[in-house]
Amino acid sequence: MSSFLPEGVRGVLPEPDYPRLQQRPLTDTERRARWEVRAAQWRARELAEVVFGRVGESSLLGAPPGGPLRGLLRLGVPFADLGDHREREARFLAAAAADPVLARVPLVYVLGPDGS
Numbered sequence: 001m002s003s004f005l006p007e008g009v010r011g012v013l014p015e016p017d018y019p020r021l022q023q024r025p026l027t028d029t030e031r032r033a034r035w036e037v038r039a040a041q042w043r044a045r046e047l048a049e050v051v052f053g054r055v056g057e058s059s060l061l062g063a064p065p066g067g068p069l070r071g072l073l074r075l076g077v078p079f080a081d082l083g084d085h086r087e088r089e090a091r092f093l094a095a096a097a098a099d100p101v102l103a104r105v106p107l108v109y110v111l112g113p114d115g116s
Contacts, residue, residue, distance in 0.1 A: 037062055037071050040105035044073055044096060048111070051092045052077040056114030072108045079113035 026034070041060045048055045056076035063069045079085055089111050096102045096109065 033070075034062070036105050037107075040070070040102055040107055041073055043099060043101045044107065044109065045075060047095050047099065047102075048075045048077060048092055051088050051095065052111075054078060054114075068106060070105050070107055072110065074110040074112065076114035077111055085111075 037060070041058070045055050045058050054077070057074070058076065059074045061072040061074075063071050077085075077088075092111065093109070
């Protein structure tokens with residue numbers, strides 16, 4: 001009878017420990033920082049809807065709250081031609097810079113064509 005165990009192994013091997021989720025509770029400061037980014041995400045989406053007419057997909061990649069960058073926000077917007085897109089993008093970025101919520105939360109905006 002052949003064995004799948006290498007030579008010299010006898011008995012039953014001990015089962016490895018299961019990985020455990022080690023999660024500490026967030027501090028009030030960390031919780032507020034996360035909600036600031038979420039508020040900025042929805043405010044930016046609202047501005048993009050005004051400028052571009054609609055927004056399809058959107059996704060947020062968060063960054064650590066202590067750094068200069070708070071996240072990367074991708075917004076899928078209608079795309080007709082490059083000239084029109086760049087003009088609307090410039091209006092969106094100007095509006096975002098003047099917005100009191102978005103001015104406090106530095107995000108990188110990726111305004112790409114909506115895939116739908």
